Amino acid sequence: IIQGYMHLLSERSTNDSEIAEIINVIANATKRGTGLVQQLLTLARKTQPQLQPTAVDAMLRELLRLLDQTFPKNIEVNLVSNNQLPLINVDLNQMTQALLNICINARDAMPNGGKLTFEAKVVDGQTVADDHETTAARYVCIAITDTGAGMDADTQNRIFEPFFTTKPIGQGTGLGLSVTYGIVKTHDGFVKVDSKPTEGTTFRIYLPAR
Ligand SMILES: Nc1ncnc2c1ncn2[C@@H]1O[C@H](COP(=O)(O)OP(=O)(O)OP(=O)(O)O)[C@@H](O)[C@H]1O
Ligand SMILES: [Mg+2]
Known part of the structure; x- marks a missing residue:
């Protein structure tokens, strides 16, 4: 209105x-x-997601199309993936939102441009069971890597907290990653982050393979 x-x-x-x-x-x-x-x-909204068997590749290609249209031209977006990935159960709207929030942060971390790389592969549940409660034998891991500002350890420890932000007032509410975390959680998955100041950041989303 x-x-x-x-x-x-x-x-x-x-x-x-x-x-x-x-x-x-x-x-x-x-x-x-x-x-x-x-x-x-x-x-x-703590409602159950509308899960549909989904091809990761197709989902990511669709997301890349969106980024190509909306992201600044000095950010180069790439997808590394084979087509042999198992299907995953996702609510496409929610998962796109979850991935998009990570991409927007990556864009913000690369004000002078850089690279945003998507990589999808299958991982054994056992190999990630050390630091996470795993419920599936196999996961599809979607890695999103940027060549941006990166984060120190203190920041990394707090990024999933609602309202945690390092951005100026009016530019960030600190909700993006808590939304991502919540969505991945309702998909029985988990998120890991790996980052070094000045070098860049990788977010890994693990989702149970069908
Ligand atoms: N790719 C990244 N590179 C560097 N810092 C990051 C990256 N992703 C997240 N961060 C840090 O994590 C903080 C929290 O991110 P989050 O998306 O939750 O909130 P925000 O981006 O600050 O605000 P909002 O998403 O609500 O607009 C950011 O303020 C930033 O400091
Ligand atoms: Mg954000």
């Missing part, structure tokens, strides 16, 4: 640049608010 009226207002007062600027500021704030509410709804 606010966005609709804002649009009407902006059409009527294009001759006053100061008002146009103010409308622009309000419009942007509203857009951010909408995004925030959507994130909060995902976080609060």
Whole structure:
């Protein structure tokens, strides 16, 4: 509703640049608010996901298409994967949101450009059982690596906390990764992070193979 009226207002007062600027500021704030509410709804909604047998490759290619259209051109996006991966049970909307939140952070960590690489492979449940409770014999591991700013150990320890952010007020709410964590959790999976300041970051999402 606010966005609709804002649009009407902006059409009527294009001759006053100061008002146009103010409308622009309000419009942007509203857009951010909408995004925030959507994130909060995902976080609060503890409903079961609508799981569908899904080909990881197809899911990632679709995501890459989205990133190609929306990310700055100085970020090179690549996918390393074979087509032989087992299917996974995912709620496509939720999982896309979970992956997207990681990608947006990667973009923010590479203000001067860089590389974003996706890699998908199968791993034995046993090999990851050390530091996580594993429920499946095999997992599909989706690794997302950026060549951005990286994180120190203190930051890494807190990234999944709701409202933890290192971004300036108005730029980050600190909800992205807690949403990702929640979504992966409801898929019986888990997330690992590996990062070095100035070198970059890898997020690994493990999802049970069918
Ligand atoms: N790829 C990354 N490289 C460097 N730092 C990262 C990366 N991903 C996450 N972080 C750090 O983790 C923090 C928390 O991330 P999270 O996505 O939860 O919140 P946010 O990005 O700050 O805000 P929001 O996602 O709500 O807009 C970030 O503020 C940042 O410090
Ligand atoms: Mg974020």
